[in-house]
Structures are given as structure tokens and as C-alpha cells.
Amino acid sequence: MFRYIMTRVLAVIPTLIGAATLVFILMRLIPGDICVVRLGSGGGSFSEHSVQMCHAELGIDRPMIVQFAEFIWGLFTLNLGNSMWSGKPVVLEIAARLPISLEIALLAAIVAIVIAIPLGTISALKQNTWLDLVVRTFAIAGIATPSFWLGILSIIMVLDVTQAITGTPWMPPIDYVPLWKDPIRNLSMTLLPAITVGYRYAAVSMRMTRSTMLEVMREDYIRTARAKGLLAKIIINRHALKNALLPVVTLLGIEFAFLIGGLVVTEQVFNLNGIGRLFVLAVQNQDYTLTQALVMLVVAIFVLTNLVVDLLYAWLDPRIRFA
């Protein structure tokens, strides 16, 4: 088991270096200049001298190789530098946004798990019945509906319904308060986005749970278990579901990692000051240091999630553990 973990951990290093090199090069291939964007952001005019001063201030007038070496060294020493846009430490910029993205991702994951696994299992067990049909329709609708569109729709619906009932339209708060400071305000802000994102997340996982359950239920060992006269509950919970969950766990892991930095439009729709919005802003502003740090963060989250998934695999399937 130790060897298995170490192999997985060591595989992380080349992945991170590859991602770092790629993001460094790609960012510099995008046309534009952070200084010009910053100085021209008000629509006013600015001098060439101001642009040059800005380049010098940000250090982007130095040779590319020097900038790259500094970036890689920063990664090794865990010093990600300052945002070129705000001048604030990148760590601070990310730390301010990570809690909300993490909270939405966690809540969405909970919504997804709570919906997907029971419904997916029921759908498989009641294959081709009206119940299966309803669940499958619900799942297809979730996959086909973009979460940001559902978000917009849900806000409008909340506004219209509350106006119709109370005469005064209501919508969730638009400025984030941490859960420990004001749980009610926090949840009233995060629940709607979590549900809209979680629905799509659940739909994908539901389809996967159904497919794998159907597959597992046709395995020989399930037939054997039935022949032994085991209770259906035990067959499903102990023998079928545990095995069927292997690909579902992978999917949940990948989706969770995606949610941390991928809720770009949903965060804008709900005015959530999260990592996705910061990502867009960093790329728009051509803030190299911040974009690089964010990409590395997302890569790290993906790698870490994959590692956790691999470890869960080992727990769920002893064949992997003892191979």
C-alpha cells in the first residue's frame, strides 16, 4: 500500500512541472498587455512612458527565461509572488476567494451524492419501469441544462414568486458572509447556486450509477449471492453498490475538482466572488502571476483529488490494494 501511495505521489511532480511550463508559455502567447489594459481601463488616455514604467514595475520587461526561472523557483519555494493587477500577494487573492468556491463545491457535491446514488440505484433496480423512466428523464434534463442558465432562471423565478406572494421581490444576498459569521445569510446565498450546480453534477453521476449498477447486477458473483439466498438488501448494499461505485467515485472526484475553478459563469450569475470569477478576471487582465498560480492551484486540486480517488479505489477494491 505504501509503495502504491508513493508511486502516485511521485507521479504528481512531472505533471505539475508540465502544467507550469504550458501555462507560462500560453499566457504569453495571448495578444495584449496588462499595462495597456490597466491604464486604458477607464477609457481615458495614457502615455507611452506610463506603459514603460508599468512594464518595469511588473518586471515584464525582463527576458522571458528570467521570468520563467523566477516562476519555477517560486513554485519550489511556495512563493507565488504578487498579482500583477492588484499588487497583492497571490496567496491573499486566492485565499479570499477559495472559501466560497470550496463551500459551493462541497454543497453541490452533497446535493449530487444525495440525489445521484439513491436515484441511480433505484433506476437500475427498477429498469424499464415508469420509475426508471422518470429518473432517466430527470437525469437527461440535468445534463442538457447549463447550470448558469438554470441559475438565471432560478433567480428570476425567486424574484417573481416572492413579488407575487409578498408584493416585494426577494433574492439571495449578493455579498458573501462566511458560514461561521452568519450561517443563515451564508446559506441563503450559497444554497441556490449549490442546487443549480449540484443538479447537473447529480445528473451525470446518476447516469453513471445506473449504468454501473446494471452491469454489476449481471455479474456472476451477484447471481451466486442470490443463489445463496442472501437478502436483496445485503446483495445490493454489500456486494453490488460497493463495486458499482468505483467509476462513480472517479467521476465525483473529477467533477469536484472542476467545480473549484470551473464555475466561471455560475459565479458571475450569482455574484459569487469565487475562484472561477478570479480566473476569468486574471486572464482578461493578462495578470500572468495570478493566472499561473490559479492554474497551478487547479492542477494541484485535480492531482490531489485523483490521488484521493486512487486511494478510495484501493479501499473499495482489494484487488488494487494487494496488486
Place this chain on the structure above:
Amino acid sequence: MLAPTVRRSVCATLLGAAFAIGAALHGNAEETPKRGGILTYMIPADAPPSFDAHRENTYAVVHMIAPFYSVLIRLNPSNPSDTTHFFCDLCTEMPTPTDDGKIYAFKIRQGVTFQDGSPLTAADVAATWHAIIFPPQGVSSARETWYTMVDKVEAQDATTVVFKLKFATSVFLPALADPYAMIYEKRILDKDPHWYEKNVMGSGPFWFTSYDLGQSIKGTRNPNYYHKGQPYLDGFVGILSPKQAVRVDAIRADRAQMEFRGLPPAAVDQLKQQLGDKITVQTSDWNCGNLITPNTRRKPFDDVRVRRALLLAIDQWHGAPALSKIADVKTVGGIVFPGSPLAATKAELEKLAGFWPDIEKSRAEARRLLKEAGAEGLSFEMLNRNVDQPYLYVGTWIIDEWSKIGVHATQKIVPTGPWYEAMRDGDFGVVVEANCNGVVNPVMDTQKYLPRAAFTENYGGYEDQTEIDIYNKMLHETDFARQRALMRQYETYVIDTKAYGWPMLWWNRIVPAWAYVKGWKISPSHYVNQDLANVWLDK
């Protein structure tokens, strides 16, 4: 003896007038500001790069921190639409210039303190302006080029700041009323000129309370504010939100009472429909307009006939009313803000290419010019910025106008970064850009049309000493009538003679707010009148 009908009319008029006066007095009595409450407003932008208003160009900085700072002079906060009169904020009275208009001595209020309790003196005002006009090595000042006429700024004593100009000019006072010119503390500037990039500490109507990175800013009433009785609010919260739909929804649900930049007509109509008389709307011509710039270094735009033809094809007079229903543009104007005394009258404008009242005649001339230049059936790509309001609306409309003279144009829409890059590299045929300014200062605002040798942010690629000479004469002219005549000459040269830049419709600023928000008055710029000192809540 008056005839009975006339007598009746006079009586009715007098009675009407009496009612109007009575109603006005009654209205005024009702409009006594109430104290208290927190104003929440939306800031339609992402977080600005820094809090240093001297360094930044984005309005987001002003919308976030103007309430924390004082300025030397400003437009009248009760009537900021009047763009020609300036009032004291920190000074005690507007000075009469001496030495043939070259020396301005401002007396500074006493008893003003910064948030940290230290007194504000003339030394702070002088140090601030020194930093803006003559920034030290390593410090950038976004608007230093506005003050090329200033020779020296110094604190004569603890209560007097003196500006010495190299030459007398009418552009000085409007430039001095720049809302970005927030007064900083000398002690801090001397210690670290970059301190204000990450910190807020002013002497304005509100004290800085907190900033949630990238999300919101909060302020509370400054109990020592020098304009007695103000501010009326207990505090404010400004929420950053670049997404228009969120801002509209937030206003609808009263999560925020308003936003100050302005919303497009459709969004405002939607709010009015949903909230009825709970919403009030203020509108103003905006000191911003789209400007279409042909690249004179690229064929066929190096030919003045082609440039004139493309300008002549556009029917602004008929386009304006239709476009104003869907986009935040409205008024037809030349290169000067339409509300300014230096702006062209309609009759003057109608003599210029692109503004002829008879569009058929104009388009016939356009076709003739294209034929003469050998550019019939011209086809090209127009660069545009991926900003809906109003760039894309204006761009799409212009392309349709050109199609009426057989010109086939397509749009290349790019994000802000690549848009700037293409303009600066001259990598475009025709580009939709904008000329957006703060306090109306026509001579300064029309610099955008100067050749690159005189103004680095002109992307037309032409050099023209004649144009620079006319401009310089206008800049140094202090007699209004003569300056106005020079402005006409400059405008005619730029638009009609050379067709270097094609000014399109001026933007229309539409600001909706909950009706219980009182005191704030719209101005022609979203940079102006943002200190919130006179805002109050009738709740």
C-alpha cells in the same frame, strides 16, 4: 383695458404660477434631508488594480473610494450638469487668477482632518498636486499630461496653495476639478508614495471601514466632515458586480438601491415595469462617445476620399432615435460634448461630412467619392471591442449604414487586451473606439483627435502639423469667442476636411434608483459627483 379673454389668460397664468410656486415650496419643505441609513449601491466593475486614484484610470476606483476623500475644487454637487462653473471643496473661495491668468492662489479650509486625526493643511494639498503633476521617479500618474500648463505648485503658507502656470488657459480649472485628484496626506506621500495603492485614508464625508477583496467596500459617516450637516447617510456599502443582470436583479430586490454608472434602456424599462413608481430615473448626455478611426497607414484609408465617403454614408440623425431605444447612445454631436458652450450648434454641425441633413445627397456624394477613388464595392474588416453597450450596437449599425453605399464591412470582435494591442500596433483597417472623459473640458477632451506626435493614444496613424497648430492656438486662447471659432476650425479640419476620426452618437447616461434615494444628481460623467455627501434616504 384688457379684453376678457386676455384677462382670463393672465389670471389663469398667475393662478398657475402661484400653484407652481406653492407646490415647489411645499416640495422643498418635504425635501429636507433625513439623516441615517446605509446606502448600498452596485459598482459595475471588477476590483480595480489599486486604491490609488492618481495612478488608476478606471471609474471603479472613483465609485469605491471617492466618498473617503476631499478634492480641491469640483462641480456643484447639487447641479453637476452645469459643467462650466466650479466650486470649492477644500478651498474657501474660488480665486481670481492674477498675472494675466497665470497664478491661482487657493485658500484652504482650516479645521479639516484626515481619518487618522491629523490636520489637513495647504502642504497636503500642494504635495498631492505635486505628486499628480510631477510624479517622482517610479511613481505613475495617469493624468500628468493634463497639466502641462502648470509650471509650479507650492504651499505658500499653511492655508494657501499657489499654482503657477506657464501660460494662461481655460483648460486649467476643469482639469483641476478632476475627481481623481483626491487629496492625500503629505506625511504619508513623503514616506511612501505607493502607500495609497493599498490603503485608504482621506478627509472626505466617509471614513473607510473595510474592504472585502474583490467583493465590497464599506464606509461610515465622518463625524468631523467640514461641510456642516453632511453626510446624511450613516454609511454605505459598494458591491462590485460586473454582471449587468445581477445588478438589475439586486436593484429590483432592493439588495442595492442603485448603481451610478448607468444601465441600458432595456434594463431600465424592465425595472420601471417591475417596480413602477418605486423607481426614479435620471438621464443625461454622457461625456463619452464612440469614435470610428480609420487607419490612414493602410489602403484604401490613406485616401481622404474613401474616408469621407464612409463618413458621409452614416445617417446619424435618423439612426439616433432608433438606436437610443436599445443602446445607451442618444445625441448627435461633433467632437465636443453636446452640452458644452464650445460644441457645434445643429446648423454648424449640418455643414460637416457625416452630418448633412439630406442623407440621400450625402450618400450620393459618398458613392461618387468611392468611384473616383477606385474603391467601389469596398470590402474590409472593422475591429471592435467585445463590449455590448454600446460598442457592438454602434458597430453593427454602422456596418448596415455602409451597406447602403455598397460597402461590405464585417466586424472582428476581440477582448479589451487584444483590442488595445491591435490599435497600438496599427493592426486594423477601421476600429470602433471610445473617447470617454470626466469633467467636461472640451479642449482637453478633443486631444484624442490629435496626431500621434501630439497625443500618443491616437491610433489613426497620421501626422499633421496644421492640425497641431490649430489645436495649440485654441489651447492658448483665453477669449471665449475666439476659442470657439478655433474649435470650429479644428472640428471642421478633423471631420470634414481630413475625415481622420468619425465621431458617432454621444452616449446617454441612464441611472435608475429607488425613489427613496434622494439628493444625488446626475452629471455628464460617471466619474463626477461620487462622494455621496449629499445623498440621503427618505425612509
